[in-house]
Amino acid sequence: MTPEEADPEGGDYSDDGWRARFRSGTVWVMARLAWIGLAAVLSLGSAGIVAATGQSPANGSRPELTYGEDQALSGRLDAGVQDLARLNNEVVVLGQMARNVLADLSQVNQVGLSADYQDGDTAVQNIDSGAAALSTRLECKPWPGTRDADLARTYSQALIARWHAVCAAIDSVAPLAGDWAAMENGAGVAMEVANDIDVNDQSVKGALQSATAGRYPDALAQLATATAAVADAQRIATELSKVGDVSTLTDWLSRTKTFDDALALLWETMIDSNGRVTIQVTAALTAEGEAEALLPDNNSVLQVVLYELAGDLTSNGLSIESAKGQLATALSDLTGGMVVGQ
Numbered sequence: 001m002t003p004e005e006a007d008p009e010g011g012d013y014s015d016d017g018w019r020a021r022f023r024s025g026t027v028w029v030m031a032r033l034a035w036i037g038l039a040a041v042l043s044l045g046s047a048g049i050v051a052a053t054g055q056s057p058a059n060g061s062r063p064e065l066t067y068g069e070d071q072a073l074s075g076r077l078d079a080g081v082q083d084l085a086r087l088n089n090e091v092v093v094l095g096q097m098a099r100n101v102l103a104d105l106s107q108v109n110q111v112g113l114s115a116d117y118q119d120g121d122t123a124v125q126n127i128d129s130g131a132a133a134l135s136t137r138l139e140c141k142p143w144p145g146t147r148d149a150d151l152a153r154t155y156s157q158a159l160i161a162r163w164h165a166v167c168a169a170i171d172s173v174a175p176l177a178g179d180w181a182a183m184e185n186g187a188g189v190a191m192e193v194a195n196d197i198d199v200n201d202q203s204v205k206g207a208l209q210s211a212t213a214g215r216y217p218d219a220l221a222q223l224a225t226a227t228a229a230v231a232d233a234q235r236i237a238t239e240l241s242k243v244g245d246v247s248t249l250t251d252w253l254s255r256t257k258t259f260d261d262a263l264a265l266l267w268e269t270m271i272d273s274n275g276r277v278t279i280q281v282t283a284a285l286t287a288e289g290e291a292e293a294l295l296p297d298n299n300s301v302l303q304v305v306l307y308e309l310a311g312d313l314t315s316n317g318l319s320i321e322s323a324k325g326q327l328a329t330a331l332s333d334l335t336g337g338m339v340v341g342q
Contacts, residue, residue, distance in 0.1 A: 140167035169330035183316035190309035196233035
């Protein structure tokens with residue numbers, strides 16, 4: 001077939017004509033492909049813009065928009081967690097002092113208790129001042145229910161949650177000062193009772209020595225000191241009975257007073273009889289013997305009494321241990337179990 005037969009319109013089928021037609025077709029195809037590619041790019045770009053405008057920093061899905069503020073806050077929280085770890089060390093000290101108080105109280109160790117009070121008071125002061133300073137530095141208070149939504153405009157949700165956790169950990173130490181004060185006060189009351197009982201015992205012992213030597217007036221004077229000590233202990237027991245069970249203490253003090261009264265009656269009778277054994281003296285001796293038989297053979301009952309008085313102290317100690325555990329758990333969660341700079 002000739003070129004003329006293939007193209008009845010009489011196109012140019014020379015070599016130059018074929019080249020021109022080829023170049024023209026190629027340009028056309030490339031232009032079409034370019035427009036298709038551009039349309040695809042614009043389509044994808046539009047979808048990205050729509051997606052971006054449909055996402056808010058507030059829902060935490062665009063961390064790149066909060067990156068700068070998150071970095072600054074993260075540094076503050078890291079420093080705060082290290083301070084929180086040091087605060088935890090003071091809480092550990094306070095927990096140990098609470099255990100020491102119970103141990104020294106059971107041994108009626110006034111010297112040990114005084115040292116416990118001093119160390120515990122120092123720990124509480126450090127805890128309170130440290131917690132207050134840290135809370136202020138991290139702007140923990142107030143934290144209303146709407147604050148998370150407000151902060152979400154600036155920070156990622158993960159950082160807000162960590163911030164709140166740090167502040168909650170700081171707040172967990174707030175009850176410790178009250179728990180320690182209650183424990184210290186309770187131990188003081190228990191020791192006051194123990195001291196009254198000791199004064200009674202020592203005074204009665206001295207009175208009996210005087211009476212054995214026939215110095216009944218001296219014995220009665222010493223016995224008066226013993227009686228006053230028992231009366232003070234009974235006053236404390238009456239107050240304590242309004243809030244707890246101190247039946248062992250109450251019964252023991254009642255028996256002790258009965259014995260002291262029996263001794264006083266015996267010695268007054270001996271003075272009245274000029275040392276002669278009369279019917280009155282015999283009756284007084286019998287009453288004194290019966291009263292003495294009701295007293296415990298040793299001081300083991302004192303341990304029972306102190307245990308009874310330590311009931312609230314134990315709950316205060318457990319409260320301190322609970323707070324210590326909560327703070328330690330919070331620190332572990334915040335740091336993965338490791339805190340640099342403790």
